[in-house]
Amino acid sequence: MITAEQGEQLRTWFAERLPEDVFASLVSVTADREEITVVGTVPAGESVGEFRERTRDQRIEVAREAEELYRRKVAWGVRSGGETTLFTHLAVPVMTRLRQSERQVLDTLVAGGVARSRADALAWCVRLVGSNTDAWLADLRGSLDAVHRVRAQGPDMAGGADSVKPGPAS
Structure with missing residues (x-):
């Protein structure tokens, strides 16, 4: 992302x-x-x-x-x-591990002629979720952008504790 x-x-x-x-x-x-x-x-x-x-x-x-x-x-x-x-x-291609109940969802889509294979059924599910949750996914992406901005503004952690310089004395 x-x-x-x-x-x-x-x-x-x-x-x-x-x-x-x-x-x-x-x-x-x-x-x-x-x-x-x-x-x-x-x-x-x-x-x-x-x-x-x-x-x-x-x-x-x-x-x-x-x-x-x-x-x-x-x-x-x-x-x-x-x-x-x-x-x-x-x-x-995307690798995933699915439990039996999740595989049964895919198998039902294949048996019903909605998809040709489990891979097609999984892609169909992803498209369905994406089309029905556009606003929610946009909010989530916006939140991730905010997390990236906050992290970028944080102290430099690469140098460890010694890399943080003290500010002027009060």
């Missing part, structure tokens, strides 16, 4: 490097440990396919620079007509 400040720095970095004619506007830049996702609006009168073809070389050039600098893959997406389409994005 990245902080709001780091997210804003990423957004600024991409906004400065993307040629002006790539997106009509930059919608969002989000990141996790593996991937940075850049989403913008398609210029008026252009289809998603036309956009992808026209901007491919420009996006590849910016992505290469970002991947070297940030050590994360770059994914791209566009917003057009109220819909967001992601392309060139990662699907990262």
Whole structure:
């Protein structure tokens, strides 16, 4: 998870490097440990396919620079007509341990045809929770940003107790 400040720095970095004619506007830049996702609006009168073809070389050039600098893959997406389409994005495997009752939930989704496998069922559950708890997750992310800011303002703990210098005598 990245902080709001780091997210804003990423957004600024991409906004400065993307040629002006790539997106009509930059919608969002989000990141996790593996991937940075850049989403913008398609210029008026252009289809998603036309956009992808026209901007491919420009996006590849910016992505290469970002991947070297940030050590994360770059994914791209566009917003057009109220819909967001992601392309060139990662699907990262995640290891988890589940108890029998939790596995039964996944197996029920598979048996009911909601998902093809336990992995698909788990991804479906994550999407469902995310879509039904957007406000709560936003509050939680905001709280984590506050924790990062407070930690950054604290004393330098790397040097141990000796690294804290006494203030002026009263």
